[in-house]
Amino acid sequence: MAAFYQIGTEKVMEQLHSSPQGLQPDAIPAIRKESGENILTETKQKSKLSILLSQFTDVMILILIIAAVISFIAGEHTDAYVILAIIVANAWMGFSQESNAEESVKLLKKLSPQFALVLRNNNTEKIETSAIVPGDIIILNAGDVVPADGRLISLHSFKTDESSLTGESQSTDKTTDAIEGNALSPGDQTNMVFKGSHVTAGSAKAIVTAIGMQTELGKIATLLKSETQKTPLQKRLALFSKQLAVIVIIICAIIFGFGIWQGNPVFQTFLTALSLAVAALPEALPAVITIALAKGARRMSKQQALMKNLPAVETLGSVTYICTDKTGTLTKNTMTVEKMEAVPDKQTLLLQAMMLNNEVRFSKEGLLGDSTETALVDYALQNGITKEEADRQLPFISKLPFDSERMLMSTLHRWENKWILLVKGAPVKLIEALSPGYKDKNQEWLDKNREWASEGLRVLFFAFKIFETDPGEIAPAMEKDLDFLGAVAMIDPPREEVIEALKRCKAAGIRTVMITGDQPLTATAIANRLGLLSEGNSVVKTGADLVNLSGEDFRQAVKNIVVYARVSPQQKLDIVKALQANGEFVAMTGDGVNDAPSLRQSDIGIAMGITGTDVSKEAADMILMDDNFATIVNAIKEGRRIYDNIRKFILYVLSCNLAEILVIFFAPILGFAIPLLPIHILWINLVTDGLPGMALVAEPAEPESMGRPPRSPKENLFAGGMIPKLVWSGVVMTVSCLLVQYWGIRNGYDVKAQQTMVFTTLCFVQLGNALSVSSAQHSVFSRAMFANKSMWFVIGGTVALQFALINVSFLQVIFKTGDIDWKAVLATVIAAVASVLVLEVLKRVLKR
Numbered sequence: 115m116a117a118f119y120q121i122g123t124e125k126v127m128e129q130l131h132s133s134p135q136g137l138q139p140d141a142i143p144a145i146r147k148e149s150g151e152n153i154l155t156e157t158k159q160k161s162k163l164s165i166l167l168s169q170f171t172d173v174m175i176l177i178l179i180i181a182a183v184i185s186f187i188a189g190e191h192t193d194a195y196v197i198l199a200i201i202v203a204n205a206w207m208g209f210s211q212e213s214n215a216e217e218s219v220k221l222l223k224k225l226s227p228q229f230a231l232v233l234r235n236n237n238t239e240k241i242e243t244s245a246i247v248p249g250d251i252i253i254l255n256a257g258d259v260v261p262a263d264g265r266l267i268s269l270h271s272f273k274t275d276e277s278s279l280t281g282e283s284q285s286t287d288k289t290t291d292a293i294e295g296n297a298l299s300p301g302d303q304t305n306m307v308f309k310g311s312h313v314t315a316g317s318a319k320a321i322v323t324a325i326g327m328q329t330e331l332g333k334i335a336t337l338l339k340s341e342t343q344k345t346p347l348q349k350r351l352a353l354f355s356k357q358l359a360v361i362v363i364i365i366c367a368i369i370f371g372f373g374i375w376q377g378n379p380v381f382q383t384f385l386t387a388l389s390l391a392v393a394a395l396p397e398a399l400p401a402v403i404t405i406a407l408a409k410g411a412r413r414m415s416k417q418q419a420l421m422k423n424l425p426a427v428e429t430l431g432s433v434t435y436i437c438t439d440k441t442g443t444l445t446k447n448t449m450t451v452e453k454m455e456a457v458p459d460k461q462t463l464l465l466q467a468m469m470l471n472n473e474v475r476f477s478k479e480g481l482l483g484d485s486t487e488t489a490l491v492d493y494a495l496q497n498g499i500t501k502e503e504a505d506r507q508l509p510f511i512s513k514l515p516f517d518s519e520r521m522l523m524s525t526l527h528r529w530e531n532k533w534i535l536l537v538k539g540a541p542v543k544l545i546e547a548l549s550p551g552y553k554d555k556n557q558e559w560l561d562k563n564r565e566w567a568s569e570g571l572r573v574l575f576f577a578f579k580i581f582e583t584d585p586g587e588i589a590p591a592m593e594k595d596l597d598f599l600g601a602v603a604m605i606d607p608p609r610e611e612v613i614e615a616l617k618r619c620k621a622a623g624i625r626t627v628m629i630t631g632d633q634p635l636t637a638t639a640i641a642n643r644l645g646l647l648s649e650g651n652s653v654v655k656t657g658a659d660l661v662n663l664s665g666e667d668f669r670q671a672v673k674n675i676v677v678y679a680r681v682s683p684q685q686k687l688d689i690v691k692a693l694q695a696n697g698e699f700v701a702m703t704g705d706g707v708n709d710a711p712s713l714r715q716s717d718i719g720i721a722m723g724i725t726g727t728d729v730s731k732e733a734a735d736m737i738l739m740d741d742n743f744a745t746i747v748n749a750i751k752e753g754r755r756i757y758d759n760i761r762k763f764i765l766y767v768l769s770c771n772l773a774e775i776l777v778i779f780f781a782p783i784l785g786f787a788i789p790l791l792p793i794h795i796l797w798i799n800l801v802t803d804g805l806p807g808m809a810l811v812a813e814p815a816e817p818e819s820m821g822r823p824p825r826s827p828k829e830n831l832f833a834g835g836m837i838p839k840l841v842w843s844g845v846v847m848t849v850s851c852l853l854v855q856y857w858g859i860r861n862g863y864d865v866k867a868q869q870t871m872v873f874t875t876l877c878f879v880q881l882g883n884a885l886s887v888s889s890a891q892h893s894v895f896s897r898a899m900f901a902n903k904s905m906w907f908v909i910g911g912t913v914a915l916q917f918a919l920i921n922v923s924f925l926q927v928i929f930k931t932g933d934i935d936w937k938a939v940l941a942t943v944i945a946a947v948a949s950v951l952v953l954e955v956l957k958r959v960l961k962r
Contacts, residue, residue, distance in 0.1 A: 118323045119293050119303040123267040126321055132249035134267070135236035142234075145247040152246040152262055152325035154335045170201075230261040233319070250322040258313045263329040264320030266290050266305050271316035271515030273484060274307060276300065277441060279330060279631075279683075279708050285314045285484045289518040299657050299682050300330050301631050304518075310707065314484050315473055316515065334683050334707055351403075354764075354831045365775065376782075396767040396803070403760055406811035410756040418740040419749040420723065426735035428760070429718045430753025432699045433624055434824045436746065437690060437716070439704040440630035440640055442725040443743060445606040447705075449485040451493035452607070453566060456600035462499075464600040467536040467576050469494040469504045471525045473515070476501060486572065489604050508534065512588045522547070526588045533581040535592055541601070544575040549595040562601060570639020571603035605636070608643050615744035616644055622750065623823030627676055629686050631708060634679035641677045657681040660688075668692050686712040699824070703738075703746065705730055720746060747820075755815035757825070763807045764831060765840055766887045770803055770880045772844030777851045777872065786855050787865045789872040791930050797919070802877045805912055806884035809905040813888050835960055842956050843886070847879045850945040857941055866932040870920050871942060873931065877916045878946035881909050886953040 118126050127133055131141070170179070179201060182194045230243050233251035243261040246252065252264055260274065266288055273285040279300060289305050300308055307320050309329040326332050374380065407428060411421040421427050441447055456464040472487035481488040494504075508527035516523035522539035537544065541563040545556050563573045577596035585592060619626050628646060630637050634656050641647045641654070654677040663671055672692045681689070686702075690712045693700045702709070702716035705726040710733040713719030721734035722741040731737055738745050774795060781789045826833075832840075854875045858868040888905060920931045 117296075117298075118265045119298065119306050120295075122292050123265065123290060123321070126265045126267075126323070127249075130249040130321060130323070132251065132321055134251070136233035136251040137247070137249050138235055141249075142247055145249060146245075149248050149328075150326055151244045153244050154332055155327055230258075246322055246325055248322050248325060252320050252322060253317075254307065254313050254320065255317045256313050256315050260307045260309055260311045260313065262309050262322045263324040264307050264322045266307060266318055266320045269316060269318035269517075271517050272313070272318040273315040273516075274311045275314045275485075276308060276311040277447075277706060279308055279311060279334075279706065285486070287516070287518045287521075288318065297658065297661050299631065299680050301680060316517075330683075331707065334711055350829075350831045369779065372779075396764070396771065399764070399767065402763050402804070402807045402811060405808060406756050406760055406763075409811060410752055414736075414749050414752055417748050417752075418723075418738060418742065418745050420737040420739055422735055422737065426718050428753055428756045429699070429735070430701070430746075430750045431755070431757040432753070432825055433701045433718065433750055435693050435698045435700045436619060436624060436626045437629050437686075437693070437700060437702045437712070438626060438743065439706070439709055440628050440632055440637060441606060442705040442722055442741065443703050444612050444628065444644060445608050445640060447606060447725050449489035449572075449604050450607050451489050451602055451604045452571060453603040454493070454600065455562070457598055460599055463578065464576055464602075465494045465497050465499045466504045466508060467538065467578070467599060468602065469499050469501060470508060470510065470527065471523060471536045471538050471576070473513075486574075486604065490574075490602065493602075508536075514588045514590065514593075520590060520593070522593055524588060524593055526585070526592075529580070533583075533585055535579040535581070535585075535588075535596075536599075537577045537579070537593055537596055538574050541573055541575045544577055544596070547593050547596050548577060548598055552598050555598065559598065559601060566601075566603040567635070569603075569605075570636040571605050573601060573603045575599075575601050605639070608640055609743065611742060611744045613644055615747045616646065618747045618820065619750075622747075622820045624750070627678065629678040629681060629689060629702075629712075631681060632679060634677075637677050637679040646676055651676055653677075654679065657685050660685055669695055672696070683708045683711055687715055690715045701746070703743070705741075709733075751815060751820050754819045755813075756811070758816055758819065759811045759813050761831060761836065762813065762887045763810045765836055765843070766810060766880075766884055767803050767807055769840045769843035769883060769887075770798070770847070772840065773847035773851070773876065773880070774798065776844060776848040777876065780848065780852060781855065784852065784856075786852070786859065787868055789851065789855055789869060790876070791869060793929055794869070794873045794876075797929060798873075798876060798880070801915065802880050802912060805908045806881060806905065809902065809908040810884065810888060812904045813902050816889070838960055839887075839957070842960070843883055843953060846949050846952050846956070847876065847883060850879050850949045851875045854941055854945050858938065861937075863934070863938065864932075866930070867934050867938065870931045870934050871938050874916055874920060874934075874939075875942040875945050877912065878942055879949040881912060882946050882950035883953060884909070886950055886957065 118129075121129075131137075137145070170176070182198050182201070186194045228243060229240050230246060231253040232239055232241055232246065233253060238253065246262050250262075251267070252261060254260060254272075266272070267290060269288055269290060272288045274288060275285050286301070286304060288307070291305060293303065293305055295302070300306070306323075307318070309325075309331040324330075324332075327336060407425065410427040414421055414427065438444055454461075454464065468490040472483065472490060474481050474483035474487050474491045476482075481491055491501075508529055511526040511528060511533070513526070514522075514524040516539070520539070521543040522537055524535055524537045527534050527536065537547070541560065545560060548556065559575070563575070566573050576599040578599050579592070579596050616626055626646060628637060628641055634654060638647070638654050647654075653675045655671070655675050657678070657680045660668065660671070660678075660681070668688065669692045672689055673696065678685070678689060686709065690700050690702055694715075694717070700716045701718045701720055702712045703720040703722070704710075704713055705722035707727050707729045709721075710727075710729045713721060713730060713733040718736060719734035720736045720738060721730040723731070723737045723739040724741045726734075726737070726741075736749065774790065777789050781787070851872050855868050855872050858871050863871065884905065888902065919925050919929045920934060926932065
């Protein structure tokens with residue numbers, strides 16, 4: 115069956131069992147029973163309990179729960195309580211974020227008016243919009259919000275603003291004629307009106323063709339029900355947690371088996387194995403990651419990027435593609451006159467015509483009206499023409515509004531002792547209305563129109579006609595034998611700062627593509643100005659080009675397309691999904707309702723804070739408070755910094771935990787006394803591991819962070835030679851501790867003194883390790899050592915605390931430490947310094 119836009123109004127009424135007088139009241143109940151109410155249904159929400167329980171299904175959290183149970187069994191209650199506190203805090207943060215009910219569809223409902231005028235049984239009625247049914251005749255006037263999708267049956271100078279649905283920055287001129295073409299996008303269905311769009315000029319009647327979830331707005335609401343994407347960090351941590359679980363089980367098995375082989379008591383050996391397994395767990399990891407993300411979000415907010423979803427902070431560092439809307443994102447979302455050319459000696463009159471031939475209203479908020487006409491008035495104001503002066507010189511008499519058939523608008527004015535008709539309109543139509551004397555010049559001006567249009571500019575021609583006597587009531591018959599006045603070209607121009615931002619994206623290995631509902635010519639012109647199109651990288655496709663592509667063909671096609679024009683919300687969503695299927699991490703920017711589904715589907719959705727609709731903001735993970743595309747690039751740099759610092763922390767904490775395990779494992783094999791007690795492990799895990807970890811997340815960005823390509827989507831947390839670094843770091847710290855214990859034995863120190871020395875050495879070498887891992891690529895001695903002041907504050911504080919533990923009497927009792935002389939302290943310091951030097955040499959060797 116043909117679409118409603120393809121058939122005449124009589125056929126539409128026949129299909130919907132309606133008439134020009136509207137529906138009969140007795141027919142409405144049956145129609146409503148079949149079609150339902152004209153409302154947008156909301157997404158079914160999870161229960162609070164299911165959201166809460168879901169917080170405890172992550173592998174890392176399950177490991178920590180097991181660790182807490184083990185700690186209780188082993189008698190280490192303090193350790194257990196700390197682990198439980200971490201679990202509860204992490205669960206509460208996740209619960210708080212997810213339990214905020216989705217507001218996207220609720221906000222879509224706000225786009226619909228509460229009441230509407232309908233014609234029923236030839237009587238005009240004001241009814242609630244929810245009561246509208248297919249077949250109703252709705253009456254629309256300037257300023258109205260369209261209550262349902264409908265086919266226009268009559269109109270007068272009618273225009274609508276559909277930018278939030280289609281992405282077009284200018285109002286759409288409407289018609290009642292049938293339109294040919296299959297699967298046209300809403301923006302091309304100029305004989306239709308759509309729920310949620312605004313009437314900017316004129317009046318019309320339309321027959322309702324779709325209500326509620328069947329409207330274009332309803333289809334967007336349906337698309338918004340897609341699940342939120344997991345961030346790259348969440349995916350990597352999930353894999354890391356599984357790997358860590360296997361490692362912990364292996365550690366338990368090895369320690370337990372070795373203890374039984376040595377003939378130790380079974381239960382005691384079991385508790386020892388479990389204690390060491392707990393020591394292997396990075397208990398502080400969830401807290402450190404949360405702090406890293408929170409600090410990153412705070413820094414981004416100072417740069418005008420507001421993060422709604424905390425895990426998405428790091429996602430920016432993984433972005434490989436930015437799919438950006440055009441209108442309001444790459445462009446200013448303000449039509450602007452770029453070119454004006456008047457016939458000789460008529461420039462002033464042309465500027466006056468731009469000021470007077472329109473329906474723009476002046477208000478305290480600025481110019482109100484059609485974006486094209488406000489651009490004309492604004493340009494006249496910038497060139498010294500005021501409304502007051504223009505009205506004084508050319509007093510207004512009457513006007514003939516624009517309509518889609520004439521494609522002209524005329525205003526009649528007094529001019530000295532004569533009358534003057536000012537006319538503006540589509541170039542082809544206005545040329546036809548000129549007097550025969552302009553025949554030789556017509557082609558010249560039409561060539562000018564083609565030249566400007568090829569640059570993506572919207573062109574209007576102006577003309578005038580002088581009457582010696584009062585012409586009477588203004589009428590279309592007066593729009594002939596006109597004198598040419600000039601031409602004006604305008605465009606929604608690109609933002610100046612976007613060009614540099616796109617260059618930075620390219621340097622960072624991030625591809626940027628434009629996805630817009632606008633016309634392909636306009637989209638191509640903007641893309642050229644921004645430098646998106648280049649030789650070998652210039653594929654432009656429309657929504658119609660994509661319709662017939664199969665799934666695999668579509669996935670292959672998106673690899674090469676730079677500009678998508680005239681696409682529907684569903685196609686935007688499909689583009690994002692296809693890129694994700696190709697293994698890309700996709701950021702999607704947008705400001706309209708039509709962008710909301712793809713914002714939700716993308717790995718990180720970025721909405722405009724100033725021009726963005728509430729729907730787009732709710733669907734996004736991040737909001738640009740300054741609507742500046744360049745802010746995205748700054749946020750990406752911050753995202754890369756955060757991920758680098760989280761990796762630094764993981765390298766630090768796992769290498770330190772490995773050292774603890776190896777020290778306890780090898781000391782008995784070498785015939786040494788037990789080097790560390792459970793209270794020592796607890797202190798090191800909570801303080802010596804945790805505090806430097808907090809400082810590591812504040813490390814400045816690596817100098818080359820924006821000069822390298824994005825991380826591979828398949829890359830895990832241990833990529834880039836991290837495992838060799840981890841193992842060697844753990845081994846170096848282990849050797850340092852065992853050598854200090856050996857020195858203590860050789861010099862006659864008792865067991866408590868040996869344990870105190872190993873405990874202190876492990877504390878100091880781990881602090882040195884924190885300094886070493888603070889830069890992944892550069893030596894700690896070849897960069898600004900004091901750039902991260904918090905690291906040095908932590909080191910100083912931790913050293914002071916460690917000396918308190920081994921010198922203050924009541925702390926000695928609690929932490930089971932003893933006095934050690936200056937020689938022993940010096941031995942621990944030498945071991946720590948030597949460890950840092952060895953770690954730096956190993957870093958250089960591994961880098962090569």
